[in-house]
Amino acid sequence: MMLGTTPGIQPIATPQPMTPLQSMTPLQPMAPVQPPKPWKIKFPAIISGILSFLQFGITFVIIGCEVGSVLIDMVTATIYVGFWASLFFIFAWISQATTSCCCRNRGCATYTLIMQVISLFFAACVIGFDSYYIIYPTTCFFSSSICNGLGTTRGLFYTYSNFYNIKIPLIKGQLAAGAVMFVLCLISIGIYIITTIRVYRAAKRPIVYPQTTPYSVPPYSMPPLPTGPDGMVIAPPALNVRPPKPGSPLYHRPMIILDNGEGRTNDLVCPTCSTMMNVSVRKKPPQ
16 A cells, blocks of 8 residues: 655654663662760750859859968968869869760760769868858967968968958868868769760660662652553553544544545545645556
8 A cells, every 4th residue: 555645744653662760770778877975965965065164163263262361371271282283173064065066975974973072071171161261260280380370371361460461361262162062063963964864765765767779769859650561661542632524433533534436546535734645546457
């Protein structure tokens, strides 16, 4: 059968068969995400930072009171507790500040705990010695010759009036600062204990992770295209948007007008553009 077209008539385009899509390259396994460390999450860094700042201030208050006390009288009612105790207070607030900002893991927190326990003991020493000096202001732990000295041998600003009007109030102020340091050390120890309990409870609580495979498609990727048994992509159903042609049972089929004359010429009408084409039908000669 041969087809011939009249001049100016465009032939109908022959649809090409669809080729199956190539198989998609499997996605690479996603790298496992390291879960955040529970201690870093549970540890109250802001409260710890405030605590270290307060210990910093109290430490220098204790040192300042000890300096003023020694300048007035360096042998009576003193054992220089504000100097040697403050060395441990300095290490305590530095470690507390480091735990709050730079080294937020359990190892650094444990070191801070040890320093706070030591500072707690020396804060108790400050409280004990200062309380004793307030009750017994003439106490002297040195030799009799040194304790009985007068004038500048006892202090740069020693006078009877300065001793009772300045030195004793400085000792009381150091006592109050030592009590505050004692409370701050207790708070720091309490923070460590509470954080340890929270981390322990978090470790006991089961964590449910979503079921994933090594080749899981991320949620933002496009869904796979539907394919048939032959691997061809299944196209969505076509929507009929054109009205049916009169005289044709199916509007999407071309309408053929038969002419029974010689040569059996048929007129083929395109349903899309209404183009008229002539079709000549000839018998195939016998082999």
